[in-house]
Amino acid sequence: MSECVIPTLTSAEVVESKSVLPAGWKADLSDLKTLDLTLPMLELLRRSTSRLPQDVIDALVKGRDAEEEGSRAFNTLNDMVRNIILADGHVTPLCQDTGTIIVWVRHPFGLSQRAAKQQVRAAVAEATKRSWLRPNCVEALSGKNTGNNMDPFHEGHPAVHFEEWDKPEVEIAVMQKGGGCENVGAQYRLPDAALGAGRDIKGVRKCIIDAVVKAQGQGCSPGILGVAIGGDRVSSYEKSKELILRKLGTANPDPKMDAFEKEVTNDLNTLGIGPMGYGGNTTVLGVMAEEMYRHPASFYVSISYMCWSSRRGAMTLRTNGEVSFD
Numbered sequence: 302m303s304e305c306v307i308p309t310l311t312s313a314e315v316v317e318s319k320s321v322l323p324a325g326w327k328a329d330l331s332d333l334k335t336l337d338l339t340l341p342m343l344e345l346l347r348r349s350t351s352r353l354p355q356d357v358i359d360a361l362v363k364g365r366d367a368e369e370e371g372s373r374a375f376n377t378l379n380d381m382v383r384n385i386i387l388a389d390g391h392v393t394p395l396c397q398d399t400g401t402i403i404v405w406v407r408h409p410f411g412l413s414q415r416a417a418k419q420q421v422r423a424a425v426a427e428a429t430k431r432s433w434l435r436p437n438c439v440e441a442l443s444g445k446n447t448g449n450n451m452d453p454f455h456e457g458h459p460a461v462h463f464e465e466w467d468k469p470e471v472e473i474a475v476m477q478k479g480g481g482c483e484n485v486g487a488q489y490r491l492p493d494a495a496l497g498a499g500r501d502i503k504g505v506r507k508c509i510i511d512a513v514v515k516a517q518g519q520g521c522s523p524g525i526l527g528v529a530i531g532g533d534r535v536s537s538y539e540k541s542k543e544l545i546l547r548k549l550g551t552a553n554p555d556p557k558m559d560a561f562e563k564e565v566t567n568d569l570n571t572l573g574i575g576p577m578g579y580g581g582n583t584t585v586l587g588v589m590a591e592e593m594y595r596h597p598a599s600f601y602v603s604i605s606y607m608c609w610s611s612r613r614g615a616m617t618l619r620t621n622g623e624v625s626f627d
Contacts, residue, residue: 311389316352319392320344327622330471333411341616341624342404342424342473348626349475349614350399350433351392353385356549357525357586357611361385364523364576364583374581378523381576381609396610399434400477402450402459403542407472414463418456425450425459437480462539470619474546477612482524485516488538491600500600505530505590506565508602513569513585518578521608523586525549529603531593537603544589545607546615553590562588576609586611 365378498504527544575581
């Protein structure tokens with residue numbers, strides 16, 4: 302039987318002491334044309350690759366404690382918690398697959414998106430050089446690795462999404478999405494005769510259950526699901542990934558969707574798949590769903606599956622120079 306581990310993470314003071322940002326570093330948002338995001342972006346990557354969000358840790362511990370002590374499910378979840386503590390303490394990647402790097406930049410008017418993208422790319426290349434990220438960017442047909450996580454021709458990796466907003470601060474979110482969980486994502490077009498799924502919420506529920514049953518433990522369960530209902534093929538998939546940025550345990554602002562999320566999460570955890578497919582009661586940690594507008598002739602349900610090592614992070618640069626990480 303494994304020793305039950307309490308997830309005591311490295312203190313915030315120790316995390317700060319390992320920062321690549323010089324002591325007292327301040328962001329200067331007075332002239333967005335000269336703002337350089339490279340260094341704070343590098344610090345965000347350092348944190349996201351080694352420090353799992355607290356809400357994910359809490360959900361894993363809750364799942365572990367709900368399993369029968371000594372069972373394979375209990376021991377597997379306990380080993381995941383051990384892994385979290387080791388990675389956090391040593392500032393090493395939580396998983397050997399540091400994933401596809403996806404970045405969302407929200408900014409006020411005046412920021413050069415072209416310059417910001419180059420700064421994000423520079424930070425990713427430096428994080429790869431420091432072995433915080435595995436070089437995962439390969440040419441599609443030959444499999445040739447660029448060695449620095451850069452798509453040299455079309456700048457498709459890392460993927461960077463921009464949104465101009467009315468707030469004065471700059472917010473950057475990052476997700477490291479592993480290949481295993483990416484491979485078990487799915488998109489459905491309703492109605493689906495094979496599933497007996499119609500164009501309604503019951504049909505959506507059947508799609509989600511089908512995707513998780515097919516994934517079994519291949520996506521490194523327990524998983525976190527982002528489910529976009531509607532949209533077109535591209536916007537639906539994009540939204541399903543963005544939804545995974547939401548913290549576990551936070552209520553969906555749409556009461557109808559909030560109830561649906563809770564119901565589906567409970568249903569999925571009765572399938573018996575369990576952590577890594579070894580059986581148990583903890584198949585998923587949460588489901589985030591959102592309804593989108595769609596073409597009358599199309600009804601897509603897009604499901605993005607995130608593994609238990611849900612590496613995400615966010616950083617806010619404020620007008621007073623303060624930088625906060627979440």
